Each structure stands twice: as structure tokens, then as C-alpha cells.
Amino acid sequence: MxxxxLELTFPPEPGxxxxxxTQLCDAMAPDLQDEQVETLRLLVSELVTxxxxxxxGGESVEVNAHWNAEVRIEVVDHGHGFQPTPRFGRSDEPGGFGLYLVGRLADQWGVETTDGTTVWFVLQRH
Incomplete structure (x- = not known):
């Protein structure tokens, strides 16, 4: 296989x-099942958001994708870094579910905080 x-750089803005x-899903869709493309679409949206x-806020957001037997996506920002913590808010409060979704849908994921923050996830290909 x-x-x-694919290595992409974007301005730090909502668009x-x-x-x-779009760019990741278009590039990877020929190699993935439809269900995996939908999971990829959701997780990339959460991490880039x-x-x-x-x-x-002043530096670009980097998205790095590698895929063959598995899919690995890394989203890098150059902020101060953070440590993920469990969400304690009520379920009807907006926001705060992005990393929860990553944890539920990805086969592996993690956070690295050297030189900003890199959040990555791995999806095993079926």
C-alpha cells in the first residue's frame, strides 16, 4: 500500500x-471508505476549530496528514499549549466536546506541547 x-498551512481564522x-477529505476520499471520510471530516473540523x-492568533495553523495502512492527522498551532482535561459542564452547554469526540472516534490520539500545541489522531483503515 x-x-x-499532505502538508497544509492555513491562516488562523474560522474559514x-x-x-x-475540504482539502483533506478530497485528497483522502479515494483511499478511504465513506464512513471513514465522514469520521475524518468531523475530527478535522473539531481540531482545526x-x-x-x-x-x-498571529501564526498559521498547520495540518499534516499521512496515510497508508492507517491515517494519522496532526493539527499544529503555535499558542501557549494546554493539557486536555475532562469536560465537567452540563451536556446542554455549548462547546467543549471536540476532544471528547476525538477520544470516542479515533483509534488513538494525543497532545504534544513542545513549540505550541500538536493534537493528533490515528484512524485504522479497514
């Missing part, structure tokens, strides 16, 4: 979420 890589989602909201 051939390995593919970048749709751009990232978080990077735009919580990043530095």
Missing part, C-alpha cells in the same frame, strides 16, 4: 476550518 502525505476539511480558537 502506497504511503501518502480555515472548511478549507482544511480548536487550533483557530485557542492558538496564538
Amino acid at each position: 502506497e504511503a501518502h502525505t 480555515s476550518v472548511a478549507q482544511a476539511r 480548536n487550533a483557530v480558537r485557542h492558538g496564538d
